[in-house]
Amino acid sequence: MTTTDKASPRDRLLDAAAQLVYREGVSVGVEALCRAAGVSKRSMYQLFGGKDEMLAASLERQIPWYEARLAPADPDSGTPRERILHVFEQVEKASADPGYLGCPYLAVLVELKDPGHPASEVARTVKARLEHGLRTQAELGGARDPGLLARQLMLVFDGASARAGARVEHLDDGLTTTTVTALLDAAGMR
Amino acid sequence: MTTTDKASPRDRLLDAAAQLVYREGVSVGVEALCRAAGVSKRSMYQLFGGKDEMLAASLERQIPWYEARLAPADPDSGTPRERILHVFEQVEKASADPGYLGCPYLAVLVELKDPGHPASEVARTVKARLEHGLRTQAELGGARDPGLLARQLMLVFDGASARAGARVEHLDDGLTTTTVTALLDAAGMR
Structure with a gap:
């Protein structure tokens, strides 16, 4: 988790999405994703426009x-x-x-x-x-x-x-x- | 839908769960399931105890x-x-x-x-x-x-x-x- 702390909000969100979606499925909530990444929902929407795009970017990154x-x-x-x-x-x-x-x-x-x-x-x-x-x-x-x-x-x-x-x-x-x-x-x- | 109207609330819920879960996935909401079945949430909980049991019963029935x-x-x-x-x-x-x-x-x-x-x-x-x-x-x-x-x-x-x-x-x-x-x-x- 120490390396995650140094990562950008974007990378933290993509990592959180990769882990949580794999473990819990695509229905995992935006709140839970943002909480796991330590990023505000507002920042998430600014970075990705929405959950669908964040999910796609996370899969792309892997x-x-x-x-x-x-x-x-x-x-x-x-x-x-x-x-x-x-x-x-x-x-x-x-x-x-x-x-x-x-x-x-x-x-x-x-x-x-x-x-x-x-x-x-x-x-x-x-x-x-x-x-x-x-x-x-x-x-x-x-x-x-x-x-x-x-x-x-x-x-x-x-x-x-x-x-x-x-x-x-x-x-x-x-x-x-x-x-x-x-x-x-x-x-x-x- | 005419036959569905005559079915029991239990069967209507099981049919709705079968159709909606197949089309949309297990994350489909209880509200949506009850609405599709024309059954109150209160009745659903009385009949099945919860969504998990309703889902299991629906799969069993198929x-x-x-x-x-x-x-x-x-x-x-x-x-x-x-x-x-x-x-x-x-x-x-x-x-x-x-x-x-x-x-x-x-x-x-x-x-x-x-x-x-x-x-x-x-x-x-x-x-x-x-x-x-x-x-x-x-x-x-x-x-x-x-x-x-x-x-x-x-x-x-x-x-x-x-x-x-x-x-x-x-x-x-x-x-x-x-x-x-x-x-x-x-x-x-x-």
Whole structure:
């Protein structure tokens, strides 16, 4: 919390939104967000115009961290198959955290139920970029239908995220890597 | 709405909760629910004790409809493989509805983020029962590891539900049946 005290009101609000929305959902109140950030509601409205924009900005700000977590340390190392499996190994690792509640972008999409919400637009972009990355690896690995394989992998990614986040499934025995391996094999992926 | 007018206050509240929570999420207010049902807040609290219990009762009440929708017309017809594929064909059909927002039980689990909430408990039971049914068919069809296959199928089920419900994916080209077919084949399922 000491580093937070030195952050700007804008960054404090974005951090508070990231944490509270992940833990409690998008319906978390503006009062609670401003209180957690130590920023007045008046300042919040001056900085962001409203909660919707603050929520979108908070999700936007987390993208580099989120994408770095899924990406291999060296993007040129390994085979395309290994790079795809790495993404799911990272999800399996993340899900072991007691505070894991699934992919924050999927959660926001499910909770908002509104594709036109500015935060939904950020979440959709992140999801599309992950799918694009998987498709690129599928192409490099010679999958028969890279577009189809990438869509299948996203079903597994989001299904695992939602189920492990909701505590109706656990991934610590390699459930997603086993599933993804079957799909990679079926797609003729090297 | 004419049939609703004749329904009991309890049923009117459960119907309103089912519709509003599905469309707007679990954070929908008690005022809005009571208004939609044409029932006073006082009556709601007398009938259910609170919103959490009303929400749980509403999800409970939808179970027969939900499960009938996924089940084959004749549970003894077809092969185990066909009965599993039928579940996913039903999801693909449901997702074509413009009002489709994914599986209501998964949505509630993602939104509540609280496994101890009475509505989460209902949702978890429904999910476990579906997984059990898939596992039974996997056993009947001679899958190598029926428990693993059922868990894989649930990843696809919930991933498809979440993604199609959030409008980041469409299932009308048979995405889930293609994916499930690959997993059934990999499991050695007849």
